[in-house]
Structure formats: C-alpha cells, structure tokens
Amino acid sequence: xxxxxxxxxxxxxxxxxxxxxxxxxxxxxxxxxxxxxxxxxxxxxxxxxxxxxxxxxxxxxxxxxxxxxxxxxxxxxxxxxxxxxxxxxxxxxxxxxxxxxxxxxxxxxxxxxxxxxxxxxxxxxxxxxxxxxxxxxx
Amino acid sequence: xxxxxxxxxxxxxxxxxxxxxxxxxxxxxxxxxxxxxxxxxxxxxxxxxxxxxxxxxxxxxxxxxxxxxxxxxxxxxxxxxxxxxxxxxxxxxxxxxxxxxxxxxxxxxxxxxxxxxxxxxxxxxxxxxxxxxxxxxxxxxxxxxxxx
Numbered sequence: 001x002x003x004x005x006x007x008x009x010x011x012x013x014x015x016x017x018x019x020x021x022x023x024x025x026x027x028x029x030x031x032x033x034x035x036x037x038x039x040x041x042x043x044x045x046x047x048x049x050x051x052x053x054x055x056x057x058x059x060x061x062x063x064x065x066x067x068x069x070x071x072x073x074x075x076x077x078x079x080x081x082x083x084x085x086x087x088x089x090x091x092x093x094x095x096x097x098x099x100x101x102x103x104x105x106x107x108x109x110x111x112x113x114x115x116x117x118x119x120x121x122x123x124x125x126x127x128x129x130x131x132x133x134x135x136x137x138x
Numbered sequence: 139x140x141x142x143x144x145x146x147x148x149x150x151x152x153x154x155x156x157x158x159x160x161x162x163x164x165x166x167x168x169x170x171x172x173x174x175x176x177x178x179x180x181x182x183x184x185x186x187x188x189x190x191x192x193x194x195x196x197x198x199x200x201x202x203x204x205x206x207x208x209x210x211x212x213x214x215x216x217x218x219x220x221x222x223x224x225x226x227x228x229x230x231x232x233x234x235x236x237x238x239x240x241x242x243x244x245x246x247x248x249x250x251x252x253x254x255x256x257x258x259x260x261x262x263x264x265x266x267x268x269x270x271x272x273x274x275x276x277x278x279x280x281x282x283x284x285x286x
Contacts, residue, residue, distance in 0.1 A: 028186035028222055035171045035179060071217060099221035121164045121225045 014135045018042045019062065021092075023053045023081060024069040033067055036124045040131060048072075050081035057085065063092040064134050067122075068114065070098035070105060079112045086113030093134055097122055141281035148274040151267065158230070160264050165227030177279065184268050187226045191261055194219045198254060202247070209245050216242070219257070234260045 020042050022033045030046050037044045045061065047053040049072055056063075066085065068078040082094055096109030096117045106117040118126060155161045172179040194215050201211050220235035238253040 026190060026218070026222060028183065028190045029225055031183060031186055032168070032225055035176070039171065071214070071221065099217055099224060120221050121167075121227070124167055 014040060014042075014131060016064075016135050016138045018064040018131060018134060020044045020065040020067065021047060021053060021056055021061075021063050022067050023047045023050070023072075023078065024067070025049055025072040026069070029069065033122065036122075036127055037131075040128065042131065050078075050084065053081055054084060054088070057088055057090055063090070064138075065131070066090070066092050066094045068094055068096050068109075070096060070100070070109065079108050082109060082112040082114050093130070095130065141278060141285075144274055144278050144281065148271065148278065151271055151274065155267055155271075159233075160228070160230055160267060162227045162229040164225065168227065180275070181272050183226065184272060187222055187228070188265055188268075190222050191219060191231075195258060195261075202251060202254065207245075207247050207250070209242055209250070212250060213239060213242050216257070228261075228264055230260045231257065231264055 018041075020037050022030055022037075022044060024030050024033070024046075025048050034044045034046065042065075045056055045063075047056055053066075053068075068082055070078040072078060078096060078098075082096060085094065093116070094114040096106075096112075096114040097120055098105050098109075098117070099120050101119045109117045116130070152161075168183055169180055198212060198215050201208055201215075216235050216238050220232055220239070223229075223232035223235060234253075234257040238250070238257055241249045241253040
C-alpha cells in the first residue's frame with residue numbers, strides 16, 4: 001500500500017509550521033481532510049459551522065489556510081461564512097469546496113473572497129501543491 | 139499460510155470492487171493514508187461514511203412519506219450524499235445520486251422513489267462488500283500482530 005510520502009515525495013519539505021481550519025459539518029469529511037493535512041505536519045482545527053469558524057478567528061488564532069465547504073446544514077453556507085471571514089480581516093488563503101463542478105459555484109465563492117475553488121473529492125496532490133505554495137510565500 | 143490466503147482473498151475482493159465500479163481511485167487515496175500510526179483509518183472513514191449515508195436515507199424516507207414532498211429538501215440531501223460518496227470513492231453510489239438529481243427535475247414522487255431505491259440498492263451492495271473487506275483486513279492485522 002503506497003503511503004502519502006511515496007505518492008508526494010516533497011510532502012515533508014514544508015519549511016514552516018502551517019495552521020489550517022477545516023469548516024465542514026460532515027464528520028466524515030472532517031476526518032478525511034484532517035488526515036491529509038496532519039500527515040504533512042499541518043496543525044489543523046475543525047469547525048462544524050460558520051459560528052465556530054468565527055469563534056476560532058475571534059480567539060486570535062492565526063491561520064494560513066481555510067478549507068470551506070459550500071453546503072452545510074447550518075443556516076449560513078460556506079459562501080456566507082467566507083464573506084464574513086474576509087469582512088473580519090482574515091487574510092488566510094481560503095479554498096471553497098463543493099460537490100458541484102459548476103462555474104456558478106466557483107464564481108460565488110470567488111466573489112465572496114475565496115482564493116480558489118475545488119470540486120469534491122479534494123485530491124491530496126492538489127492540497128499538497130496549495131500548501132507548498134503557501135509555504136513558499138511565507 | 140492462512141494470512142497469505144486472506145491477503146489474496148482481500149486483493150481479489152478489491153479488484154472486483156474496482157472492476158464493478160463500486161469504488162474508484164479516491165478510495166485508494168484513503169487507503170494510502172492508513173499506516174502503523176493510524177491502522178484503523180479506513181475502518182473509521184468507512185464507518186463515518188455509512189453513518190452519514192444512513193442518516194441521509196432516514197431523512198429522505200421521512201420527506202418522501204409527507205403528503206407534500208419538499209423536492210428542494212430531497213435535492214439538498216442527495217447533494218450531500220453525492221459529496222460524501224465522491225469523497226470516499228463510492229463511484230456507483232455517486233452515479234446513482236447524479237441520476238436521482240436528474241429525476242428531481244420533474245418533481246415526480248414516484249420517479250423519486252424509484253431513483254431513491256436505486257441509490258439505496260447501490261449503497262447496500264457497497265456496504266456489504268466494504269464490511270467483508272474490513273473483516274478481512276482485521277483478520278490479516280490479527281495474524282500480523284501474532285507474528286510480531
């Protein structure tokens with residue numbers, strides 16, 4: 001069975017300790033994303049909804065990356081949450097994710113302040129390249 | 139010897155699951171995240187996926203039994219299931235969800251019920267195979283532990 005280190009040999013080369021927040025109300029998807037991020041040493045926090053995500057920011061946690069799901073059971077969806085986070089001055093890279101492979105969904109996220117949009121399933125190689133990009137910019 | 143036979147059985151089961159379209163390459167990504175530090179990762183993820191799917195089926199059954207079906211709600215739940223199926227690599231379940239969403243365009247209860255049954259059937263078929271896979275993995279791990 002190939003490990004993530006074999007499939008992505010540069011994974012260990014992150015120069016900085018990165019911190020990410022996964023905003024997703026699905027326990028299942030939280031576990032998946034945390035597993036991928038923690039394998040490359042990214043400290044990962046989890047928020048079930050917009051309210052919890054805002055609390056993380058209000059506590060003064062500095063983040064490098066936020067992975068925001070579009071569809072949550074909460075009244076406010078990921079696009080609304082992205083807009084709120086940007087309004088609070090959050091500068092972390094925000095990646096919007098959704099099941100929809102639609103330009104409309106992507107535009108909604110980008111207009112709300114997300115930096116990038118990915119369709120599920122989120123490929124770990126893509127996530128790794130985003131982390132490397134963040135790491136290189138610090 | 140028994141461990142070798144179990145490993146062959148597991149490999150053959152996995153091959154048939156990929157060939158049948160029950161799983162796609164996303165599931166291999168999940169498997170690649172399992173190692174000595176996290177030996178139960180696949181089991182944890184599969185259990186969470188099944189819990190999630192069954193919660194969604196429960197909600198859909200409730201909605202479909204209402205005198206007036208809220209098709210928007212049905213769509214939202216199927217959308218969620220499509221997302222989690224896609225994330226776990228449950229290809230046929232995901233495809234059945236896509237078909238279901240097409241059938242929602244007519245707002246037809248009978249059509250929705252038929253489509254829901256297809257999704258459930260695909261899910262139950264996958265779950266049964268995943269259960270066998272997990273049992274085999276557990277037995278292999280137990281043999282490996284004995285050996286060490």
